[in-house]
Amino acid sequence: MTFDMIGIAGSALTVHRKWLDAVSDNLANMNNVSRTSGPAFQARYVEAAAGSGTSGVYVQGTQLGSAAGRIVYQPDHPLADANGNVKYPDIDMAEQMGALIIAQRGYQANAQVVDRARETYTAALQIGRS
Amino acid sequence: MTVAPIAPVQGVLPTNYVASTPPVAGTDGSAFATSLTGAVDNLQQLQSTSNQLAVSAVTGNLDDIHNATLAATRAQVTLELMATVRNKGVDAFNEIMRMQA
Amino acid sequence: MLESVTSAALASAMDGLALRQRTIANNIANVNTPNYHAKRVSFEDALAESVQAGDGNVQATTADSLEPTQLNGNNVNLDTETLSNIDTVLRFQFAAQAAGNEFTAVRSALRTS
Numbered sequence: 001m002t003f004d005m006i007g008i009a010g011s012a013l014t015v016h017r018k019w020l021d022a023v024s025d026n027l028a029n030m031n032n033v034s035r036t037s038g039p040a041f042q043a044r045y046v047e048a049a050a051g052s053g054t055s056g057v058y059v060q061g062t063q064l065g066s067a068a069g070r071i072v073y074q075p076d077h078p079l080a081d082a083n084g085n086v087k088y089p090d091i092d093m094a095e096q097m098g099a100l101i102i103a104q105r106g107y108q109a110n111a112q113v114v115d116r117a118r119e120t121y122t123a124a125l126q127i128g129r130s
Numbered sequence: 131m132t133v134a135p136i137a138p139v140q141g142v143l144p145t146n147y148v149a150s151t152p153p154v155a156g157t158d159g160s161a162f163a164t165s166l167t168g169a170v171d172n173l174q175q176l177q178s179t180s181n182q183l184a185v186s187a188v189t190g191n192l193d194d195i196h197n198a199t200l201a202a203t204r205a206q207v208t209l210e211l212m213a214t215v216r217n218k219g220v221d222a223f224n225e226i227m228r229m230q231a
Numbered sequence: 232m233l234e235s236v237t238s239a240a241l242a243s244a245m246d247g248l249a250l251r252q253r254t255i256a257n258n259i260a261n262v263n264t265p266n267y268h269a270k271r272v273s274f275e276d277a278l279a280e281s282v283q284a285g286d287g288n289v290q291a292t293t294a295d296s297l298e299p300t301q302l303n304g305n306n307v308n309l310d311t312e313t314l315s316n317i318d319t320v321l322r323f324q325f326a327a328q329a330a331g332n333e334f335t336a337v338r339s340a341l342r343t344s
Contacts, residue, residue: 002192005256012260019263048264054257057264106263109309113256116320120252123324124196124245127331128203194249200242200330207334214341 004054005117009110011056016107018059019046023100030091033074036081040069041089043096066090166215173212176205239287240278241330247274247291248323254293255316258307266304269296269312 001007022044032041043065048057068090075084180201186192251272261267274291281289300306 002187002190002195004193005253008253008256008260012262015260016263048261050257050261050264050267054253056257056260102263105309109259109262109313112313113259113316116316117252117256119320120249120323121195123320123327124194124199124249127196127199127327128206128334129331193253194246196245196249196327197242200245203331203334207337210341211337 008056009113012110019103034087039067040087043091180205236287244326250291262307269307
């Protein structure tokens with residue numbers, strides 16, 4: 001592949017962006033309340049796998065967290081059941097923030113790879129230009 | 131007072147330190163022609179390699195773009211070199227033709 | 232003159248450096264992929280030996296990195312890869328310039344004759 005370093009970094013930018021989307025979605029829905037009779041909001045996890053040879057990385061699939069959620073005693077809530085319980089999603093904010101930082105760092109690192117790839121290809125194209 | 135007469139000049143003897151030069155063999159120019167055709171073949175090969183790599187690069191099949199630019203520059207410089215050699219050869223030929231006229 | 236040992240060595244170096252650059256890009260792309268092991272490219276020692284022997288053509292080789300893995304099986308060290316990336320870019324720029332200078336020298340000779 002010609003100029004394939006840009007494609008490799010591009011595949012990683014896509015994967016990390018999907019990861020960032022999933023994490024921010026999880027954080028936005030952290031406090032969704034549901035009835036104890038139904039499922040809680042399920043956290044989304046992105047599965048990444050390396051491409052064959054040197055073809056970067058791709059998203060192999062998405063996994064959903066548990067739907068069991070956390071039972072919390074809130075009798076004043078309109079969705080509370082007979083015992084006064086409601087269900088919150090089983091999402092740990094610290095874990096999601098940690099994932100956010102890792103995904104962001106990976107995204108920035110791959111954006112820099114694109115810059116350096118362009119410098120290399122420019123040097124290659126300048127050979128013989130006098 | 132009597133002055134002795136000057137002795138007559140003897141013939142000049144040839145100096146033998148310069149060896150007689152052998153007759154000059156005419157150069158048939160075949161060595162130059164061979165190297166020139168070899169250079170033309172080399173140039174054609176360089177240009178075909180360069181074209182092949184350029185096509186690979188634009189169809190997306192070339193991993194290292196520097197191979198294409200190196201080959202293109204090599205072919206170009208070899209062509210310029212050959213053109214200069216040809217021009218000098220033609221100039222020399224014209225110079226000689228002018229001398230004979 | 233255009234087919235000398237130097238010329239072949241510079242071309243081999245550029246091939247090796249480009250492969251190294253591509254490998255680093257792949258390593259950085261997989262910085263967060265579970266069970267991925269970083270790869271390293273080497274060719275400098277082989278090239279030095281080849282130039283001593285009067286040749287100059289070598290193939291670069293790829294090997295797995297032996298760094299310890301994190302909990303998810305990934306052993307990509309982002310700092311090492313970043314520094315190696317910058318180093319490789321500069322070396323490639325130098326090799327490309329050196330290769331270009333050969334042609335510039337021939338062109339100058341043609342112009343003044």
